[in-house]
Amino acid sequence: MGQVKTLGEFIVEKQADFQYSKGELTRLLSDIGIAAKIVHREVNKAGLADILGETGDVNIQGENVKKLDIYANKQFIAALSVGGECCAIASEENEEVITVDNSVSTSAKYVVALDPLDGSSNIDVNVSIGTIFSIYRRTSLSGPGTLEDFLQPGTEQVAAGYVIYGSSTMMVYTTGKGVNGFTLDPSIGEFCLSHPNMQIPKQGKIYSINEGNYVHFPDGVKKFIKYCQEEDAATGRPFSSRYIGSAVADFHRNLIKGGVFLYPTTSASPKGKLRLVYECNPLAFIIEQAGGKASNGSKRIMEVTPTSLHQRMPLFIGSRDMVEKIEELLAKHSIPAAKAAK
Numbered sequence: 047m048g049q050v051k052t053l054g055e056f057i058v059e060k061q062a063d064f065q066y067s068k069g070e071l072t073r074l075l076s077d078i079g080i081a082a083k084i085v086h087r088e089v090n091k092a093g094l095a096d097i098l099g100e101t102g103d104v105n106i107q108g109e110n111v112k113k114l115d116i117y118a119n120k121q122f123i124a125a126l127s128v129g130g131e132c133c134a135i136a137s138e139e140n141e142e143v144i145t146v147d148n149s150v151s152t153s154a155k156y157v158v159a160l161d162p163l164d165g166s167s168n169i170d171v172n173v174s175i176g177t178i179f180s181i182y183r184r185t186s187l188s189g190p191g192t193l194e195d196f197l198q199p200g201t202e203q204v205a206a207g208y209v210i211y212g213s214s215t216m217m218v219y220t221t222g223k224g225v226n227g228f229t230l231d232p233s234i235g236e237f238c239l240s241h242p243n244m245q246i247p248k249q250g251k252i253y254s255i256n257e258g259n260y261v262h263f264p265d266g267v268k269k270f271i272k273y274c275q276e277e278d279a280a281t282g283r284p285f286s287s288r289y290i291g292s293a294v295a296d297f298h299r300n301l302i303k304g305g306v307f308l309y310p311t312t313s314a315s316p317k318g319k320l321r322l323v324y325e326c327n328p329l330a331f332i333i334e335q336a337g338g339k340a341s342n343g344s345k346r347i348m349e350v351t352p353t354s355l356h357q358r359m360p361l362f363i364g365s366r367d368m369v370e371k372i373e374e375l376l377a378k379h380s381i382p383a384a385k386a387a388k
């Protein structure tokens with residue numbers, strides 16, 4: 047085996063890519079890596095510790111909160127609060143923005159948005175789950191971070207990434223200069239560079255969608271599903287259907303193998319289910335950096351300016367040709383909103 051490169055070494059090496067960088071982003075990414083290791087440790091003994099199941103609470107999204115959601119939330123908030131690089135944190139589990147106390151004295155210039163535990167429904171059944179994060183430069187000039195700091199379009203992201211707690215634990219991130227993946231070697235407790243410069247195939251052979259909601263999908267999405275199921279030698283159809291139910295895990299597989307993940311509007315979720323700020327935007331930044339595409343059906347995800355912290359958005363993300371096919375079918379078959387309103 048050749049020389050391994052740890053996440054810490056890699057981040058420091060890449061700091062030179064950013065002129066005037068004083069190492070704050072380096073520190074933030076390292077802090078996220080540390081929290082990820084702590085959550086990894088807990089996830090891996092979840093069946094033994096008293097950490098499975100629900101807390102009995104319902105979060106602001108109306109979802110049952112799991113103990114591991116809260117555990118992961120606490121770990122990431124704690125790790126991001128100590129360094130003084132981050133002046134505010136937004137999390138799926140907290141209705142309001144969390145301001146970081148010591149950030150005023152240290153003039154922290156970043157804010158971090160988080161889905162601390164993605165794929166909650168898979169916690170109790172030993173199926174892959176994840177963490178998603180997105181880092182912005184604050185727009186407010188001083189004092190504690192504000193809500194407005196988070197309501198920036200995804201194009202303004204400085205860095206984004208995810209951790210997948212799967213058959214192995216990995217951290218994948220981008221700072222806008224390509225995508226790199228690191229696998230946790232539990233024997234030395236370090237994330238090691240295992241997937242340098244990740245690129246998604248232009249055309250994939252996998253589609254990922256909760257097909258149980260079929261009757262509630264827009265016509266364009268129904269047509270795309272039928273398109274995937276048709277026989278066509280030239281494009282290798284029919285495609286395979288794969289759906290884990292953890293966005294991070296479905297995304298990660300499609301990033302490596304080529305494919306598309308769809309979470310359209312449904313009657314239960316008329317605006318889509320996934321959250322723009324801490325689910326759609328970070329994954330969109332990563333997929334674009336890997337040569338793929340992320341759309342809400344008609345618009346590039348990263349160009350949508352959020353109007354609220356927990357805003358939901360339809361998401362079509364993955365191999366470029368597949369996302370473009372979905373956009374084409376949605377434009378052709380779905381009733382434009384203006385017409386539908388009449």
Ligand code: AHG
Nearest residue numbers: 161163164165166167256291292293
């Ligand atoms: P979270 O656990 O953070 O609330 O996210 C769950 C999301 C996402 O991970 C997944 O793709 C999707 O919900 C699954 O939704 P369905 O069960 O409706 O398919």
Ligand code: MN
Nearest residue numbers: 161163164165
């Ligand atoms: Mn999630």
Ligand code: MN
Nearest residue numbers: 138161163164
């Ligand atoms: Mn979550």
